[in-house]
Amino acid sequence: GAGVSQSPSNKVTEKGKDVELRCDPISGHTALYWYRQSLGQGLEFLIYFQGNSAPDKSGLPSDRFSAERTGGSVSTLTIQRTQQEDSAVYLCASSLIGDVTYEQYFGPGTRLTVT
Amino acid sequence: AQRVTQPEKLLSVFKGAPVELKCNYSYSGSPELFWYVQYSRQRLQLLLRHISRESIKGFTADLNKGETSFHLKKPFAQEEDSAMYYCALSGLGGSRLTFGEGTQLTVNP
Numbered sequence: 001g002a003g004v005s006q007s008p009s010n011k012v013t014e015k016g017k018d019v020e021l022r023c024d025p026i027s028g029h030t031a032l033y034w035y036r037q038s039l040g041q042g043l044e045f046l047i048y049f050q051g052n053s054a055p056d057k058s059g060l061p062s063d064r065f066s067a068e069r070t071g072g073s074v075s076t077l078t079i080q081r082t083q084q085e086d087s088a089v090y091l092c093a094s095s096l097i098g099d100v101t102y103e104q105y106f107g108p109g110t111r112l113t114v115t
Numbered sequence: 116a117q118r119v120t121q122p123e124k125l126l127s128v129f130k131g132a133p134v135e136l137k138c139n140y141s142y143s144g145s146p147e148l149f150w151y152v153q154y155s156r157q158r159l160q161l162l163l164r165h166i167s168r169e170s171i172k173g174f175t176a177d178l179n180k181g182e183t184s185f186h187l188k189k190p191f192a193q194e195e196d197s198a199m200y201y202c203a204l205s206g207l208g209g210s211r212l213t214f215g216e217g218t219q220l221t222v223n224p
Contacts, residue, residue, distance in 0.1 A: 035214075108158050
């Protein structure tokens, strides 16, 4: 079946602009995660959605970052007033909580470059 | 606070040699430990998890709670094992992953 998909695959934006990154999780997966992969920082957790519970936003680096998940499926990560330090690969993952494996399935990522 | 440490950023071995990728963690409680792998131009994928106690592609990892380690081992490395390897942990029941900084493994012919 289809895996996690993300769009766009690449995004170049000017400093100060807003960007939206999209994630389509595996159908039926109840949990959705956003991570950021950048040089020198490794893989950082950003935000976690689980069903109808309030999201865990503890990893968001500033209030310029926000995310929503509509209808328990598609998620959008929004970065306002982008800065050069926001340049990174943004990864989305989904999992089926309740599955004993708790395996997170990752998308291909969106490479964001802020110029 | 939870933390994962992978002391080696780069590791290079020859084909057929044993390989060990080190991982140490700190966590207050009983964590779930994982190894994820990212092959060139592919997405991040799960290699193995400690609760399964399985061997995948010849790799094994044993959780040592006394030493708070979860080292990844393979007795005979293959060229196709060349990839970036990440050790990760989460709380029980599935939740956010905390990753180490990764080890780039190169297996030379």
